Amino acid sequence: MTAMGFVEEELAQMWAELLPARTEVPLDADWHALGGRTPALDLLADRIDDGLGVRVAPGELAVATTLAGMAKLVRDAMAARTAATRGAAPPAPAPAPAAARAERPVLSxxxxxxxxxxxxxxxxxxxxxxxxxxxxxxxxxxxxxxxxxxxxxxxxxxxxxxxxxxxxxxxxxxxxxxxxxxxxxxxxxxxxxxxxxxxxxxxxxxxxxxxxxxxxxxxxxxxxxxxxxxxxxxxxxxxxxxxxxxxxxxxxxxxxxxxxxxxxxxxxxxxxxxxxxxxxxxxxxxxxxxxxxxxxxxxxxxxxxxxxxxxxxxxxxxxxxADYAAWQREWLQGSTLDALTDHWRAVLGENPQALAVPTDHPRPRRRSFRGAVVTRTLGAELTARIRRFGRAERVTLNMTLLAGFQALLAGWSGSDDITVGTPVSGRTRPELQDLVGCLINMVPVRVRLDGDPDFRALLARTRTALIEASAHQDLPFDKLVEVLVSRRSRDFLPVFRVMFSFLKEQAEPVFPGLDHCSLDLTGPQDTAKYDLSLYAQESGAGVALTLEYDTDLFGPDTPAELLAAYEQALHDAITLPDGPVLDLVAVRFRGSGSDGSERTTHLDR
Missing domain, CATH: 3.30.559.10 (Chloramphenicol acetyltransferase-like domain)
Known part of the structure; x- marks a missing residue:
């Protein structure tokens, strides 16, 4: 999961383009401390209006001063816009410690x-x-x-x-x-x-x-x-x-x-x-x-x-x-819950079907959650080209990488309707930034590739889908499934079976008096929560790719070939962004056996 939400990523890129040093912008960055001038906030307000579809006054941005503070203003404006157009509830009230905690505090x-x-x-x-x-x-x-x-x-x-x-x-x-x-x-x-x-x-x-x-x-x-x-x-x-x-x-x-x-x-x-x-x-x-x-x-x-x-x-x-859990339960009901479920019903429809990709083995009746991983690295040169292309298109690296993955999934599955799950932080308010606990949520990102779009058009669709998902991330995924999916099976994943997660390069912990510290979050690599989970993490000048796959469904060759095709698809998409994206050779992934023959695959619908 990225340490920033989609709104924060968008704002960080806007800052980087307007600040004199064009530096990396962390969540706690201060506009003025990084050399940002007050007149440039007019330009920032215009870019927010153009890119995120809401108007925030330059004076409010000047008072907020930090990236996190400005992101809150943008999110509140997006919530107010949604409320005005759909009759939704107002933005969430600030979470606060309960005056008197319940004898048995609820779970989130x-x-x-x-x-x-x-x-x-x-x-x-x-x-x-x-x-x-x-x-x-x-x-x-x-x-x-x-x-x-x-x-x-x-x-x-x-x-x-x-x-x-x-x-x-x-x-x-x-x-x-x-x-x-x-x-x-x-x-x-x-x-x-x-x-x-x-x-x-x-x-x-x-x-x-x-x-x-x-x-x-x-x-x-x-x-x-x-x-x-x-x-x-x-x-x-x-x-x-x-x-x-x-x-x-x-x-x-x-x-x-x-x-x-x-x-x-x-x-x-x-x-x-x-x-x-x-x-x-x-x-x-x-x-x-x-x-x-x-x-x-x-x-x-x-x-x-x-x-x-x-x-x-x-x-x-x-x-x-425990205060957060009580606040969440109290807030997510009535008109607030109705507004969020109405949004996701409009996006996904009733009984949304998870994307089915060809598998090497038939899907078993019960999931074992056994898994494995394959890895690959996008080199510095390709990563730099992807970044430059994204800046020109006013999108983040996260969005560009996701759009390339969606194109590959469309070509592989033969479907023009692609829904991928992605994690969001759930920390849409400043009071939640330093809270330890499980706030993460999964949101479906649905993008259609009908009309034979080129990569620029697909990127624009992905950008819109991610921003809308971020603006409506407060609906717990289980609630979404409860409302939209009429029949659930424990053995099969509802709504999506493929996950994409973009992660910023992590700063290493600092312990005074020690020479060096490094944090390893790799963990066991023998489980899989989804059919496929692609993790893309910034690593120096490149991007480290890790594809986790369900070993009941795939042998080791298909995931490795899929990552190679993904790298080639990204290269081809930014090289030829104006032609139909599904015509790119790498996107038409089929997979082959070790002897080069086409694999027998299984497809469940």
Whole structure:
């Protein structure tokens, strides 16, 4: 998921074109701090009017001053426009802490879905979010433990469990630990004999021994010992591992397969591994019910600040996830809910059909969620050309890459009606920017290729579809399905089976006193939530492509060939943007066997 929404991406590109330095524009960028002049805000207002279809006064932009603040003005204007044309409800009220929290705080819509899926398959690890922070330098373990303790105290969702005594789940938020308390961080030294004096293994899946989060003093090298099945448990390390980094990777993978008991302990756990004299790996595994990609960035950014002197850490947030969940439930009803569902009904129709692409194997009756990935990199030269073409067409890199993928899917499937799912942050208000929790939502992006469009026309259609999807992203996907799809099957994905996600290059966490830190979010590569999921992440001057595929449907050759065809399709589309896009050779992808023969494929409708 991109760290910016579609509106923010559009604004960032407009800023870059108008600012004297033409620099990268982060979400917290300040117009004046980057050299933006007040008269240029007139031009920015005109571009917003032209590109996003709403009018925001230059004076309001001057007061907002930051990219996030201006994005809020644009979103409010878009909501007001929708309300005026469709009789919709006004923009959402600002979320705020509840004056008196309910005795049993409700789950958000996203949490409810994730909780329900975990009940259906209690042993699933499909919704785990594994991360590894690699740290080089003289690490102070005590400081790290205190930083983790302070972070858990800051964010309620990190110390929340989910109980359902009457079948209806609710949040149970533990009290924070006392100031200065250490997080119970298990430690394994893979370079030498066990260190039995350090903090022990977890008393539960979260690393919290009850509400306080304090250590209980067990064996420091023990692996997971609580909760449901979690794979093999390593014993004490009597000596150095033959290959500490390989052993660290094995242990990280094992942690990533932890099965969370959401009623027994909070939905995250951590473990520290020493792999060299001045090199450690902090393995943190979350359940998606407590986190999303945006929140992972907040987690490690704040952990680095707390590891330092803590002076620059923002004050403890007044708004917590339980407050957000209550606000979401209260707001998304009545005329607001009706307006959102009316929009998506107009876009998708009743009982929208998911795109069917040819598969190598027949679709099984039940999904196993087994998957694999193939990777490829768009080189610096091609990426630079795609960026230049996009700027000329007034679209973002995200939009150009998605349009190329839609063209390829159309040529491959033989359909001119392409719906792809894409994640959105769900953080449409400033109050939600620094909230840790699961706010992410999936939105369908439907684009038709009827009329034999050229690539410029397809790009314009994609741009409009993405902006409209962003403006109406507040309807939880499950609600959309509930309203529009009359019959659902657990074995088949409604509305879309292909996903596209664009990700900005992530900034590495900074820990004062350490030489270098890098965050690995790769995780296990043996699962698949959709038939195909294409991740495109900015990487230096290029774009790293990862295609996750369902191994029940595809062998390894088809996804690899599909990525190669995608790269060629992008090249051809920006080289020949005025001819029918479906006439491009690369777009007419068919796939072939390893001997060059055409593959036998299966198509379900």
């Amino acid at each position: 819509f996203a949490q409810q879905r994730l909780w329900f899926m975990q009940q259906i398959d209690p042993d699933t690890t499909l919704y785990n979010v594994p991360t590894v922070l690699r740290m080089r330098g003289a690490l102070d373990r005590d400081r790290l433990g205190r930083a983790l303790g302070a972070l858990v105290a800051r964010h309620e969702v990190l110390r929340t469990t989910y109980e359902a005594p009457s079948g209806i789940p609710h949040q149970v938020v533990a009290e924070p630990a006392r100031t200065g308390a250490e997080f119970d961080l298990p430690y394994t030294d893979l370079t030498g004999p066990s260190d039995l004096s350090g903090p022990s293994d977890l008393s539960g899946p979260s690393g919290l021994s009850g509400p306080s989060g304090l250590s209980d003093g067990a064996d420091s090298t023990a692996g997971p010992t609580a909760g449901p099945t979690a794979g093999p448990t390593p014993g004490p390390t009597a000596g150095p591992a033959a290959d500490p980094r390989a052993e660290a990777a094995r242990l990280a993978a094992e942690e990533g397969r932890w099965v969370f008991d959401l009623a027994a302990a909070p939905a995250f756990r951590a473990r520290l591994l020493r792999v060299a004299e001045c090199e450690h790996h902090l393995v943190v595994t979350f359940h998606h019910i407590a986190i999303d990609g945006w929140s992972v960035e907040i987690f490690f950014r704040e952990l680095g600040l707390l590891y330092g002197d803590g002076a620059s850490v923002p004050q403890v947030p007044a708004l917590h996830y």
